[in-house]
Amino acid sequence: MLWQGVQTRIAGVRKGDDLYLIPEEGDPLPPAGITVHGAIEDERRTSLMRTHSGLHVLCGVVxxxxxxxxTGGNMEPGVARMDFNLPEVPPGFKEAVEDACNAEIVxxxxxxxxxxxxxxxxQIPDIIRTATNLVPPEVxxxxxxxxVGLDTQADGGTHVASTRQIGRLRVAKVENKGKGFRRVRIRIED
Incomplete structure (x- = not known):
């Protein structure tokens, strides 16, 4: 956020009755009542777009x-996790998923x-790829x-224009998160 020639970086957002911007620790805060302007840091946004698109490739392949x-997920620039309702991890799962994802990227x-x-x-088959439909009824x-040709789903996030722009996807780890649930951790590399 920019104000009077000063930048305050935003570390996150907290929801309440309103949305509250959480500034980076140590960054200056604008005085109450001052006009501020939002600005996007392109490097971070591009990394998030690549990561988000990588998660969709992972979701489509799995x-x-x-x-x-x-069943769940989270992402930061270049790293992410996605949880699946996978009862057992088949032999070679990690390598097979990574290879299939990178083939889709290429x-x-x-x-x-x-x-x-x-x-x-x-009406689109399998438009919801989550175990619970997260699209509110009022939407x-x-x-x-x-x-195209891999994964079609309801989604509100930002994406790159083609899979090649993702870069290389590496499956860093597959974890057991309880009966029937597996967590796949990924990294996006150049």
Whole structure:
């Protein structure tokens, strides 16, 4: 955020009755009532876009090859995790998933974004890839992200234009998170 020639970096956002911006520790705070302007740090945003698109490739591969839905996830620039309802980890899972994801990345698949009326969006098979539908009932227009030929799902995040822009995806670790749940940790590399 910029104000009177000064920058305050935002470390996060907290939800309450309003959205509260959390400044980076030690950054100056603008005085009450002053006009501020938002600005996006392109390097961080691009890294998040690459990571988010990488998670969609991971989701598409695990759904296609193992039939598993997402039960949770989290991401930071260049690193992320996705949890799946995978009862058992088959032999060679980590390597097979990493190889399949990177094959999809190298395929340079286009990533299209569009919005559809809710009723039309929910007619698309498997449009929800999470174990729980996270699209609130009051949402009338559903944003669809389509990694053409791999993964089509409802999603509100930012993405790169094609899978090749993701870079290399490395499966760093597969963890057991309880009966029937597996966590896949990834890194996005150049």
């Amino acid at each position: 759904f296609r090859d193992y039939g598993c839905l997402v 395929a340079d698949r286009r990533i299209d974004v569009r919005s559809l009326p809710r009723a039309e969006a929910f 009338e227009e559903v944003r669809i992200v389509d990694i």
